[in-house]
Amino acid sequence: MAGKNVLIVYAHQSSGSFNAAAKDVAVKVLTEKGCTVDVSDLYEINFKATATVEDITGGVKDPDCFSYAEETKLAWEEDKLSSDIVKEQSKLKKADLVIFQFPMYWFSVPAIMKGWIDRVLTLGFAFSPEKRYSEGMFRDKKAILSFTTGSFESMFSPNAINGDMNVTLWPLQNGILHYCGFQVLGPQIFWAPAHVSRSDCSTMLDGWRARLQNLLNEQPIDFPLLEYFEKDTGFQLKPEIVELRATEELGISVGIHQGKKVPPNNQMRWHVKENRF
Incomplete structure (x- = not known):
């Protein structure tokens, strides 16, 4: 430091x-x-x-x-x-x-x-x-x-x-x-x-x-990367990202939860990045 x-x-x-x-x-x-x-x-x-x-x-x-x-x-x-x-x-x-x-x-x-x-x-x-x-x-x-x-x-x-x-x-x-x-x-x-x-x-x-x-x-x-979103569709999640998470119980983040449950403590502490994206 x-x-x-x-x-x-x-x-x-x-x-x-x-x-x-x-x-x-x-x-x-x-x-x-x-x-x-x-x-x-x-x-x-x-x-x-x-x-x-x-x-x-x-x-x-x-x-x-x-x-x-x-x-x-x-x-x-x-x-x-x-x-x-x-x-x-x-x-x-x-x-x-x-x-x-x-x-x-x-x-x-x-x-x-x-x-x-x-x-x-x-x-x-x-x-x-x-x-x-x-x-x-x-x-x-x-x-x-x-x-x-x-x-x-x-x-x-x-x-x-x-x-x-x-x-x-x-x-x-x-x-x-x-x-x-x-x-x-x-x-x-x-x-x-x-x-x-x-x-x-x-x-x-x-x-x-x-x-x-x-x-x-x-x-x-951890926040979703800009590259996960498609500019031509009004910055919606790309279909491949949606597909990858289709079986997940939780959404990606508090604000971008895909209609799923909001991830607990997503804005309160660090979470391990999801390398599969």
């Missing part, structure tokens, strides 16, 4: 929070392991969450029918993105690992972190129609969601009121991170730290501290 660059995208308002403690543990452990750690403290820098025309300097191509994706792609190509976006993209370009540290809000990330995603992961820089998913821009980088919940673990199961956490994670891990090509590590979930004892909080942080020792060497979550 020595010599690796780590970016922590951190979103919490309080330096006394559990999220702050988790962020500090990561900085300390990874620095001691020889990594260079950079923290983007989104509340501290008052990062702008809204994606607007102000993100582009020097005017836009079509002000009457403004397309954020297309205009920021042009601005990225012409070095006309706003300085705060350029700064974050520069950090991201150097990073071997990105840790997103946040409290889960409404089953997703806080608005300020979603703004970082919307504004920093621009078309052209982070993805393109040709370079996405397993062929994505960031396929040589790893990423992990590290977050706190307001509910206990028992409430995030297939039979519980909040539903399966694997389903909750699919849009974030597949639709954002894997879409940009990241190798996605299993999430680090801190279950309801606000509702447990200080001792239990310390135990959770100790578990994170231990995991960080070898985090960069972990195997990523």
Whole structure:
């Protein structure tokens, strides 16, 4: 892990929070392991969450029918993105690992972190129609969601009121991170730290501290490869892939389950890749 660059995208308002403690543990452990750690403290820098025309300097191509994706792609190509976006993209370009540290809000990330995603992961820089998913821009980088919940673990199961956490994670891990090509590590979930004892909080942080020792060497979550899908049919699974899995009880992944049962813990931990594909 020595010599690796780590970016922590951190979103919490309080330096006394559990999220702050988790962020500090990561900085300390990874620095001691020889990594260079950079923290983007989104509340501290008052990062702008809204994606607007102000993100582009020097005017836009079509002000009457403004397309954020297309205009920021042009601005990225012409070095006309706003300085705060350029700064974050520069950090991201150097990073071997990105840790997103946040409290889960409404089953997703806080608005300020979603703004970082919307504004920093621009078309052209982070993805393109040709370079996405397993062929994505960031396929040589790893990423992990590290977050706190307001509910206990028992409430995030297939039979519980909040539903399966694997389903909750699919849009974030597949639709954002894997879409940009990241190798996605299993999430680090801190279950309801606000509702447990200080001792239990310390135990959770100790578990994170231990995991960080070898985090960069972990195997990523397994997602279906882009080559499994046929472009001419609207990116449906190729017939040969469907045929190979016809007798399987479980689908390929949480989001692509082929009408079968959803694979358990598909978004929570690494699974052995299926070499027969």
